[in-house]
Amino acid sequence: MAKLVSSWSNGVKFIPKDYVMPPERRAGDYITVCKEIPVINLEDDRSEIVRQILKACQEFGVFQVINHGVSDKMMEDMMALYDEFFNLPVEDKLGVYSEKLRKGCTLYTSGLEYAKEDVHYWKDTLKHPCHPVEEHSPSWPDKPYRYKEEVARYVVEVRKMGFKILDMIGEGLGLREGYFNEVSQEHSMAINRYPPCPNPSLAMGIAGHNDPNLITFLQQDHYGLQILKDGIWMGVEPIPNAFVVNLGYQFHVISNGKLKCVEHRGLLNSSVSRTSIVTFLGPNPELPTVVEPAKELVTSSNPRMFKSYRYNEFIANYLVMAYNRKSGSRNGYALDPYRL
Numbered sequence: 001m002a003k004l005v006s007s008w009s010n011g012v013k014f015i016p017k018d019y020v021m022p023p024e025r026r027a028g029d030y031i032t033v034c035k036e037i038p039v040i041n042l043e044d045d046r047s048e049i050v051r052q053i054l055k056a057c058q059e060f061g062v063f064q065v066i067n068h069g070v071s072d073k074m075m076e077d078m079m080a081l082y083d084e085f086f087n088l089p090v091e092d093k094l095g096v097y098s099e100k101l102r103k104g105c106t107l108y109t110s111g112l113e114y115a116k117e118d119v120h121y122w123k124d125t126l127k128h129p130c131h132p133v134e135e136h137s138p139s140w141p142d143k144p145y146r147y148k149e150e151v152a153r154y155v156v157e158v159r160k161m162g163f164k165i166l167d168m169i170g171e172g173l174g175l176r177e178g179y180f181n182e183v184s185q186e187h188s189m190a191i192n193r194y195p196p197c198p199n200p201s202l203a204m205g206i207a208g209h210n211d212p213n214l215i216t217f218l219q220q221d222h223y224g225l226q227i228l229k230d231g232i233w234m235g236v237e238p239i240p241n242a243f244v245v246n247l248g249y250q251f252h253v254i255s256n257g258k259l260k261c262v263e264h265r266g267l268l269n270s271s272v273s274r275t276s277i278v279t280f281l282g283p284n285p286e287l288p289t290v291v292e293p294a295k296e297l298v299t300s301s302n303p304r305m306f307k308s309y310r311y312n313e314f315i316a317n318y319l320v321m322a323y324n325r326k327s328g329s330r331n332g333y334a335l336d337p338y339r340l
């Protein structure tokens with residue numbers, strides 16, 4: 001518990017040695033904010049939105065949405081809730097704390113397994129499954145007392161928005177309605193907390209990665225999220241109450257390479273705590289759900305790019321690779337075993 005960055009870093013003037021990244025794992029050069037990442041208004045005309053979303057997925061694999069139906073009040077309340085959660089006394093968080101990521105509701109620090117890391121990340125994360133709410137909410141934190149009620153409402157609203165966006169991507173790709181039902185059964189959340197860091201250029205919040213799932217919806221308060229595009233790291237502008245939507249590996253496979261999945265990372269700042277509230281939709285990692293390129297998207301001019309595989313096997317393999325990943329490994333390496 002004492003290992004949580006949020007419980008020991010307040011007021012520290014220097015970064016402990018085991019948080020100093022070797023030079024090749026630091027942020028390095030980047031473009032602070034990329035103004036080209038599309039911001040899509042979900043109250044526009046539907047066919048126009050479908051066109052914009054598809055273009056964004058083809059060019060970037062990421063976009064932001066505004067007027068998405070999740071109320072400003074709900075989003076602000078969620079940020080306030082997590083601020084309170086991470087500031088709770090240690091005793092109140094013990095019930096969910098673990099030294100490594102595990103199934104179910106977990107509060108952990110740094111990467112996937114603190115004890116095995118040579119250098120740690122300046123981040124704490126609360127992660128839990130969300131859907132069906134009645135099944136999972138008993139495992140969520142007991143404090144703040146309003147946690148279960150507020151998060152349950154957020155889960156419902158984000159889910160509505162998520163499936164609406166999935167429908168529109170499906171329509172843009174020419175897939176039948178409900179195409180993504182099987183591959184979006186798992187709905188989980190991760191709330192990342194990056195306390196202020198006395199020297200942000202030496203440490204790292206979360207290293208470059210692709211999300212393994214289908215699609216991710218991220219709410220952020222301050223700057224820190226960056227994407228890798230054409231070999232250059234670029235910041236994603238924090239727009240109050242917008243969601244950043246990024247595609248995970250499964251979308252790249254199902255779209256037969258037509259849509260990009262984007263590599264991204266999280267940087268730190270020296271003055272404020274940053275929080276990201278992240279919702280993941282994807283296949284259930286426990287089940288042998290088959291993932292493969294949609295038959296509609298395989299043509300003689302766009303031959304099949306990936307073998308079919310079972311998602312539970314993919315995720316087991318992904319985790320092994322994530323644990324063993326060397327810095328600088330190529331974007332998309334986790335899909336290599338399945339490429340044709």
Ligand SMILES: O=C(O)CCC(=O)C(=O)O
Pocket residue numbers: 190192206211218220224225264265266275276278
């Ligand atoms: O905190 C962020 O902005 C990025 C978090 C993220 O990429 C993740 O939780 O998968």
Ligand SMILES: [Fe+2]
Pocket residue numbers: 209210211264
């Ligand atoms: Fe991510």
